[in-house]
Amino acid sequence: xxxxxxxxxTVAGMLGASVPxxxxxxxxxxxxxxxxITLRGRLTKMEWVNPHGWIYVDVKGDDGRTVTWAxxxxxxxxxxxxxxxxxxxxxxxxxxxxxxxxxxxRPIANGREVKFADGRNFSLGSSLAGAEGTAKP
Amino acid sequence: MKxxxxxxxxxxxxxxxxxxxxxxxxxxxxxxxxxxxxxxPRTADGQPDVQGTWDAVISGSFSLVTPMAGGGRFNxxxxxRELPKNPSRIVDPADGRVPYQPWAAALQQAxxxxxxxPTRPWHIDPxxxxxxxxxxxxxxxxxxxxxxxxxxxxxxxxxxxxxxxxRLGAPHIGPDVKLWMGDPVGHxxxxxxxxxxxxLNGKARLAMVGDFYSENAHVVERYTFAGADTLKYSAxxxxxxxxxxxxxxxxxxxxxxxxxxxxxxxxxxxxGEALQLWPAEDGTYKKDDSPNKKxxxx
Numbered sequence: 433x434x435x436x437x438x439x440x441x442t443v444a445g446m447l448g449a450s451v452p453x454x455x456x457x458x459x460x461x462x463x464x465x466x467x468x469i470t471l472r473g474r475l476t477k478m479e480w481v482n483p484h485g486w487i488y489v490d491v492k493g494d495d496g497r498t499v500t501w502a503x504x505x506x507x508x509x510x511x512x513x514x515x516x517x518x519x520x521x522x523x524x525x526x527x528x529x530x531x532x533x534x535x536x537x538r539p540i541a542n543g544r545e546v547k548f549a550d551g552r553n554f555s556l557g558s559s560l561a562g563a564e565g566t567a568k569p
Numbered sequence: 570m571k572x573x574x575x576x577x578x579x580x581x582x583x584x585x586x587x588x589x590x591x592x593x594x595x596x597x598x599x600x601x602x603x604x605x606x607x608x609x610p611r612t613a614d615g616q617p618d619v620q621g622t623w624d625a626v627i628s629g630s631f632s633l634v635t636p637m638a639g640g641g642r643f644n645x646x647x648x649x650r651e652l653p654k655n656p657s658r659i660v661d662p663a664d665g666r667v668p669y670q671p672w673a674a675a676l677q678q679a680x681x682x683x684x685x686x687p688t689r690p691w692h693i694d695p696x697x698x699x700x701x702x703x704x705x706x707x708x709x710x711x712x713x714x715x716x717x718x719x720x721x722x723x724x725x726x727x728x729x730x731x732x733x734x735x736r737l738g739a740p741h742i743g744p745d746v747k748l749w750m751g752d753p754v755g756h757x758x759x760x761x762x763x764x765x766x767x768x769l770n771g772k773a774r775l776a777m778v779g780d781f782y783s784e785n786a787h788v789v790e791r792y793t794f795a796g797a798d799t800l801k802y803s804a805x806x807x808x809x810x811x812x813x814x815x816x817x818x819x820x821x822x823x824x825x826x827x828x829x830x831x832x833x834x835x836x837x838x839x840x841g842e843a844l845q846l847w848p849a850e851d852g853t854y855k856k857d858d859s860p861n862k863k864x865x866x867x
Binding site (some may be wrong): 486536 | 639646697707727832841
């Protein structure tokens with residue numbers, strides 16, 4: 433399953449002035465920053481909840497078997513502040529997700545960015561839920 | 570939580586006398602900068618009208634000593650970028666560190682080691698379970714909205730969706746009631762709201778790395794409104810069972826006039842325990858491979 437990416441427009445940067453939500457937990461306790469992962473697959477579900485949202489992506493492996501991955505995103509409130517809406521995540525479309533693997537070895541990842549075939553490119557705002565720890569204007 | 574008196578109580582005896590002086594000093598700097606008098610609008614009952622939404626200039630509760638948030642830290646670790654180098658939130662003592670008694674320092678350090686390698690339920694920051702953040706932490710984690718009612722100042726906190734009601738000129742409740750947010754009573758001194766907090770249950774943490782107070786803590790907060798859009802917050806923590814002397818943290822906040830508060834059903838999407846402890850299918854916990862293995866054996 434491949435995704436043909438068009439020229440991506442980074443929307444997240446334009447929305448970066450929004451006030452971020454603080455982090456909920458130590459991400460390093462759940463995810464491995466040394467294990468970045470790229471997932472290509474079909475978006476099957478979106479949970480627009482707090483403190484973190486979740487998207488689910490069916491990924492077909494080289495063996496032909498499909499595995500459903502759960503990808504942690506920013507919470508609904510954080511995504512809203514970034515200008516995103518649940519309708520920005522239509523079911524069934526192909527996506528490319530970049531993130532970090534969960535330490536528990538299961539098909540779970542911390543989502544950093546999602547790219548759609550139509551060129552849209554969103555920061556998922558999980559560990560990047562704003563410029564935490566930095567001075568704000 | 571262990572509450573053990575140590576030889577440091579001698580130092581404590583002298584320090585507790587100076588608690589009000591210390592808190593007064595911290596606020597005095599703010600009040601001086603602001604002139605100390607309130608010249609803005611007032612509420613119907615005569616309070617300085619400071620209603621609205623406020624947000625820390627430097628947010629993040631991963632650490633008091635090196636302020637940052639867990640997400641920003643993870644991002645820096647993952648991308649190889651330098652970690653933020655913000656000044657300590659602790660303005661007294663001058664070394665910017667919490668003056669723990671030896672047993673308390675050991676507990677804080679154990680909790681700090683566990684933050685990235687939790688293996689038991691008690692290693693998890695109560696904030697991860699969506700519990701109230703306790704005194705102070707909300708002011709450097711999330712947005713705080715102030716509402717003023719006759720005789721009261723009410724704080725609403727966006728993240729974790731909790732509140733504090735500060736009763737003005739009221740006596741404290743009895744000592745047997747212990748609360749996550751404590752019992753805050755306050756009064757105005759010019760442009761400064763002074764809040765005395767007792768009755769804390771000591772279950773909350775001040776940072777992800779395990780800074781804490783006990784149920785014996787007595788906290789004096791000072792909210793100095795140094796301008797229409799500037800709030801200087803400080804809190805002096807006195808706890809003779811945990812610290813060798815009172816200490817003070819400070820946070821600068823800015824007004825966020827256009828900030829809306831939205832519902833934050835925190836527990837709904839939280840999978841912290843499953844992701845951090847990842848119990849096996851049979852319900853047992855994972856093999857303890859943390860650097861704090863000995864401590865975890867308790």
